[in-house]
Amino acid sequence: MSGEQRPGARVPGAGPGHPPAPGGEPELGVVMGERRRLVNLAYRLLGSLTEAEDVVQETYARWYATSPAQRAAVASPGAWLTTVASRVCLDQLRSARARREAYVGEWIPEPVPERAEWIHGWSGGGGTDPADRATLDESISMAFLVVLEQMTPAQRVAFVLHDVFRFSFAEVAGIVGRTPAACRQLASAARRRVRESREGATPDAQHPDVVRDFKAAWEAKDLDALIGLLDPDATATGDGGGVVRAALVPVRGAEEVARRAVGLLDVLPGLTLVERTVNGRPGLVVRRHSATVAVVAIAIVDGRIKHMWTVRNPEKLRPWTEDDGLG
Structure with missing residues (x-):
């Protein structure tokens, strides 16, 4: 799993890398404290809360499949978990099209009720910039999720990670498997789709x-x-x-x-x-x-x-x- 460790990755709202526990391995509470943010991310990438929870479970399974020494060597567990969860989501999106084609009738993203601590809550995050907050809030609207469904998997992941969760294109490139320049183009194309969908929106x-x-x-x-x-x-x-x-x-x-x-x-x-x-x-x-x-x-x-x-x-x-x- 060493290929999924990116110590330099910035995790929005997660702050600096977590220090390891006295025994050398990050404390369980630190790692599990990332769950809410991971579900936030996976839901926006997949449009399904059920699938998002499955992704997070798979991410933690991969974390604990590594040795204690490997886990202790990870400078930022949050960055590691985010990278793995994003890659699992990308694989899910690539296989989702066939499943959607077999779906009876129209497929609509799974609706979620108001849960301020889940929808809006960042792990550790009281200082989010207002502009970032507006983008984060909009990114759960059904209209937004429906537009995301029209994108290619790579477009969707690049756009959500960069425009919503504020990852750099260098970080996105490490997840999507494209160059930073290619990821910039993917996000730009996705951004145009979103901008067109907003025309005439009522306050x-x-x-x-x-x-x-x-x-x-x-x-x-x-x-x-x-x-x-x-x-x-x-x-x-x-x-x-x-x-x-x-x-x-x-x-x-x-x-x-x-x-x-x-x-x-x-x-x-x-x-x-x-x-x-x-x-x-x-x-x-x-x-x-x-x-x-x-x-x-x-x-x-x-x-x-x-x-x-x-x-x-x-x-x-x-x-x-x-x-x-x-x-």
């Missing part, structure tokens, strides 16, 4: 009002009000994973999206809508008989709802049904 302060009005109109089955709150070219994408019923292709157009929404209340009586934060943005949770049956992430452009992503696949709703959620 965050207005989002709660739009979502609240949409919820009220949906509950009232007010078709005209719903259409008025939707962009004329609005899209609604569902993800049932072949486990529960969901549209196999995105629904397009304000009127059709509104009709489908009203029709859902007719087909499934007893549904209740709850305003919740979904991936850092105002969204809706759909419940039936106290059970979460869907999570709706919403993107708003020019004051109207442009995109809705409804996740119904029960396997992706675990954080919304378990008390410990993101742990």
